[in-house]
Amino acid sequence: MSWAIPHQQRLPLGIAALGFAFLGLFLVYPLFQVFSASFLDSEGTALTFDNYTKMLGRPFYRAAIVNTLEIGVAATLITTVLAVPFAFALARLPIPGKSAILAMASLPLILPSFVSAYALVLLLGRSGIVTQWLQAHGIGFGSIYGMGGIVLVYTLTLYPYVLLPTIAAFKAIDVSMEEAAQNLGSSPGRTIFTVTLPIVMPAILAGGLLVFIETLENFGVPFVLAEDMPIFAVEAFKLFIGETAPNPSSAGVLGVLLILTTAAVLLVQRRFLGARRFATNARQAAPLLKVGRSLQAAATVYCWAIVTLALVPFFSIVVLSFLEFRGPVLHPHFSLDNFGFLFNRALRPLFNTLIFATVAAFCVTLIGVPIGYVVTRYRSGVASLLDVMATLPFAVAGTVLAIGFIVSFNSGALVLTGGPLILILAYTVRKVPFAVRSASAIVHQIDPSLEEASISLGRSPVQTFLRIVVPLMLGGILSGMVLSWVTVASELSATVVLYSGPWSTLTVVMFQALESGGAGIATAAASFLIVVSLLPIVLLYRLVRRYELS
Amino acid sequence: MSGIVIAGASRSFGTVRAVDNIDLVVEEGEFFTLLGPSGCGKTTLLRMIAGFCELDAGEIRFGEQRIDKLSAHRRDIGMVFQNYAVFPNLSVAGNVAYGLKARRVASAEIATRVHEALSLVQLGGYGERMPHQLSGGQLPRVAIARALVIRPQVLLFDEPLSNLDARLRVSMRAEIRTLQKSLGITAIYVTHDQEEAMSVSDRIALMNAGRLEQVGAPADIYRNPTSRFAAEFMGTTTLVEARQLGLAAPVTVSLRPEALRFAEDAPAGWPRLQGIVASVEMLGPITRLDMKLANGTIVRMASLDAPQRTVRDGEAVTLAYDPARLTVVK
Numbered sequence: 053m054s055w056a057i058p059h060q061q062r063l064p065l066g067i068a069a070l071g072f073a074f075l076g077l078f079l080v081y082p083l084f085q086v087f088s089a090s091f092l093d094s095e096g097t098a099l100t101f102d103n104y105t106k107m108l109g110r111p112f113y114r115a116a117i118v119n120t121l122e123i124g125v126a127a128t129l130i131t132t133v134l135a136v137p138f139a140f141a142l143a144r145l146p147i148p149g150k151s152a153i154l155a156m157a158s159l160p161l162i163l164p165s166f167v168s169a170y171a172l173v174l175l176l177g178r179s180g181i182v183t184q185w186l187q188a189h190g191i192g193f194g195s196i197y198g199m200g201g202i203v204l205v206y207t208l209t210l211y212p213y214v215l216l217p218t219i220a221a222f223k224a225i226d227v228s229m230e231e232a233a234q235n236l237g238s239s240p241g242r243t244i245f246t247v248t249l250p251i252v253m254p255a256i257l258a259g260g261l262l263v264f265i266e267t268l269e270n271f272g273v274p275f276v277l278a279e280d281m282p283i284f285a286v287e288a289f290k291l292f293i294g295e296t297a298p299n300p301s302s303a304g305v306l307g308v309l310l311i312l313t314t315a316a317v318l319l320v321q322r323r324f325l326g327a328r329r330f331a332t333n334a335r336q337a338a339p340l341l342k343v344g345r346s347l348q349a350a351a352t353v354y355c356w357a358i359v360t361l362a363l364v365p366f367f368s369i370v371v372l373s374f375l376e377f378r379g380p381v382l383h384p385h386f387s388l389d390n391f392g393f394l395f396n397r398a399l400r401p402l403f404n405t406l407i408f409a410t411v412a413a414f415c416v417t418l419i420g421v422p423i424g425y426v427v428t429r430y431r432s433g434v435a436s437l438l439d440v441m442a443t444l445p446f447a448v449a450g451t452v453l454a455i456g457f458i459v460s461f462n463s464g465a466l467v468l469t470g471g472p473l474i475l476i477l478a479y480t481v482r483k484v485p486f487a488v489r490s491a492s493a494i495v496h497q498i499d500p501s502l503e504e505a506s507i508s509l510g511r512s513p514v515q516t517f518l519r520i521v522v523p524l525m526l527g528g529i530l531s532g533m534v535l536s537w538v539t540v541a542s543e544l545s546a547t548v549v550l551y552s553g554p555w556s557t558l559t560v561v562m563f564q565a566l567e568s569g570g571a572g573i574a575t576a577a578a579s580f581l582i583v584v585s586l587l588p589i590v591l592l593y594r595l596v597r598r599y600e601l602s
Numbered sequence: 603m604s605g606i607v608i609a610g611a612s613r614s615f616g617t618v619r620a621v622d623n624i625d626l627v628v629e630e631g632e633f634f635t636l637l638g639p640s641g642c643g644k645t646t647l648l649r650m651i652a653g654f655c656e657l658d659a660g661e662i663r664f665g666e667q668r669i670d671k672l673s674a675h676r677r678d679i680g681m682v683f684q685n686y687a688v689f690p691n692l693s694v695a696g697n698v699a700y701g702l703k704a705r706r707v708a709s710a711e712i713a714t715r716v717h718e719a720l721s722l723v724q725l726g727g728y729g730e731r732m733p734h735q736l737s738g739g740q741l742p743r744v745a746i747a748r749a750l751v752i753r754p755q756v757l758l759f760d761e762p763l764s765n766l767d768a769r770l771r772v773s774m775r776a777e778i779r780t781l782q783k784s785l786g787i788t789a790i791y792v793t794h795d796q797e798e799a800m801s802v803s804d805r806i807a808l809m810n811a812g813r814l815e816q817v818g819a820p821a822d823i824y825r826n827p828t829s830r831f832a833a834e835f836m837g838t839t840t841l842v843e844a845r846q847l848g849l850a851a852p853v854t855v856s857l858r859p860e861a862l863r864f865a866e867d868a869p870a871g872w873p874r875l876q877g878i879v880a881s882v883e884m885l886g887p888i889t890r891l892d893m894k895l896a897n898g899t900i901v902r903m904a905s906l907d908a909p910q911r912t913v914r915d916g917e918a919v920t921l922a923y924d925p926a927r928l929t930v931v932k
Contacts, residue, residue, distance in 0.1 A: 058656050059653070059671075059672075059673040059674065060653075060654065060655075060656060060674070499685060499687060501683040501684070501685055501687040502687045502689060502690075504652070504654050504674070504681070504683065504687065505681065505683055505687035505689070505745075505748075506689070506700065507653070507654075507674045507675045508652055508653070508654075508674060508675070508677070508679055508680070508681040508749075508758075509675075509680075509700050509701030509704055509748065509749075509752060510675050510676075510678075510701050510704035510705055510752065511675055511700075511704045512673065512675050513673075513675070515675075515704070516675075520689060520691075523691045524690070524691055
């Protein structure tokens with residue numbers, strides 16, 4: 053006996069120790085630094101609440117909090133109201149082209165939302181194409197800057213967060229539930245409101261909360277569309293990067309408030325959903341409802357309209373990228389100049405994006421998959437603590453994490469600022485929760501006795517993990533990796549804080565172009581980003597299809 | 603190795619003592635069964651031997667070698683899992699070769715041994731198939747071949763037949779028994795099915811609430827149960843205060859249904875019991891009958907089908923029992 057730790061627990065404890073070490077150093081420590089910065093006076097020595105009273109005493113920052121919450125609530129309500137009937141129609145009504153709708157509806161999740169916002173500006177902004185065309189015909193309309201535009205973009209890009217889980221929930225309802233209600237004398241219409249909707253409510257709420265949290269954390273969309281309107285994540289960035297003097301303590305205050313808000317939302321979700329989990333094991337999926345022609349037509353138009361509208365901004369930006377810009381002014385001639393500019397001036401950021409995304413996707417997988425395995429297989433205090441810690445990045449806005457990184461790794465034993473590693477580490481931390489969740493979902497489906505069989509046949513737990521668990525998880529691991537890759541490639545909020553010198557990325561190129569009016573190169577960068585986001589997904593889809601068919 | 607020794611093994615989950623201070627010796631080459639209702643600790647005990655469950659106290663030895671602190675993958679045990687745990691990503695041959703590769707056996711030898719093992723379980727020629735191409739009856743064979751091929755010191759079975767249909771279960775259990783005897787390998791078998799346990803085992807350890815209730819040969823436990831639990835779990839019985847049968851001793855006795863006969867078929871020396879038929883079950887080869895005595899006691903009786911006799915509910919009958927087959931239980 054070499055160790056005092058029982059042999060069954062060596063592998064999980066080893067993984068947990070590595071997980072704690074990584075998350076401790078690159079998540080908890082930077083957040084703690086943000087936290088302590090917000091509580092220190094200007095000398096950095098005494099503890100104080102001054103920063104909080106000062107920040108909350110200024111109407112500008114109070115407005116930032118109110119605006120952010122208002123936008124979040126509005127976007128959540130609108131996405132929910134739009135997505136639930138959509139989900140019901142897809143799950144239960146005869147709609148032509150369902151699989152196409154579903155595929156198109158998942159795209160906004162992987163396409164960068166600030167590209168959508170940017171497209172909106174190019175089309176409907178002050179000097180937008182559509183705006184100018186309308187003005188030429190004497191038609192004016194309200195501004196897309198400010199709350200309306202932001203909520204619109206959130207609605208178009210975030211509705212799949214409600215749609216997809218709600219479809220799954222509608223499909224998971226056992227038909228006998230509704231039959232029982234009708235057998236007891238409930239009309240089909242009443243059944244939907246008294247039985248069907250209450251059963252899917254947890255899924256709707258979970259999706260809605262995801263939307264809300266995304267709006268709290270989002271940096272790119274308000275940066276493009278808010279103009280003078282103060283928004284949480286943007287103001288934290290401005291305070292930290294500072295057009296005047298960088299102010300980590302004030303940025304820290306906003307960061308802490310932002311984390312507390314998301315944490316509160318997550319806690320409410322846990323409390324509320326924990327008590328309301330309806331196990332509906334559909335032995336038989338509910339059949340499609342028979343409806344009249346006009347209702348069917350209306351539902352079809354509705355579904356197609358939403359998926360199409362959500363993709364219009366992305367589509368138009370691709371089209372625009374092939375047109376000629378002179379400065380910010382667009383000319384309707386086909387041209388490859390924008391891409392010429394992109395490859396001439398931004399080749400380095402382009403390669404950086406591809407390399408960072410690839411390295412980060414590998415790191416996310418290497419760290420997230422073992423953690424997902426441990427938190428699913430082993431039930432103990434250590435495992436649940438690890439689970440909480442690995443979910444934490446989800447509640448932390450990219451801007452805030454990045455500020456913590458700068459404060460933590462600017463000096464001292466570990467200096468990372470100024471290099472590429474700090475970006476990769478920030479990406480890895482931010483995407484770990486997704487890898488953990490997806491790995492955990494697959495591990496749930498792998499019978500533990502397969503691992504025991506392997507161990508009893510003489511393979512050590514580590515070898516068993518590599519030879520049995522990993523091959524069985526491979527499909528999920530690969531798709532998780534591709535998703536990480538895609539979302540890292542379009543990451544903006546942490547990148548704008550952390551990049552330096554030659555280590556900028558495509559999103560930074562777009563970001564800079566937005567500030568300096570270089571619309572042409574921005575559209576080319578956006579198109580390139582859209583293509584590199586879609587390509588791996590399509591490849592993976594084909595790969596998985598072939599694998600399943602063989 | 604000479605046999606498996608379990609000494610003082612204990613394990614609690616929370617406040618539940620899943621395995622409570624168990625002492626057992628399994629002889630070399632023996633087919634030993636852990637039998638009991640669900641939650642009695644039989645699977646926990648098996649998993650302790652396999653190395654998937656820690657002991658809070660006690661030890662397990664294979665002969666002289668203490669194994670309970672050894673990692674599961676170093677124990678040299680073949681295990682057949684309840685759901686077979688056939689690796690879905692490997693072919694049948696790949697599954698069977700898995701343990702040999704872990705032991706770094708030369709590849710030429712692996713090929714011959716896999717071939718032998720598959721023939722042994724009548725799966726010769728199925729090596730290239732993938733598990734999802736096999737029938738329900740073939741999966742347990744793969745699992746058994748995979749466990750046997752590593753020539754383990756012990757073979758463990760965790761309710762391997764509970765997922766099969768009744769016919770297959772009966773034929774597979776006979777096969778398992780024959781295979782184990784022909785290889786002379788020590789086997790520990792877990793089941794909750796007393797008929798299965800009796801049909802395959804050399805000895806049975808009957809477990810209840812984490813403790814050993816009774817250990818012995820199947821016939822021995824069946825004929826001489828020492829406790830009420832043993833008498834009731836091993837087949838059907840009537841448990842009754844001796845006084846209710848008109849005996850003087852203040853004890854509880856167990857009377858098996860087949861120890862009773864209709865009075866007219868019984869030897870003259872057997873005590874008679876008179877009562878009313880409370881219910882009749884005609885099961886084909888045998889007829890079960892519950893008789894209610896005047897004092898309200900229900901006595902169970904079973905007789906082979908006799909076409910000349912048909913008993914009806916409510917009919918008055920006289921039965922007789924073999925006094926030698928009355929057993930006193932705790």
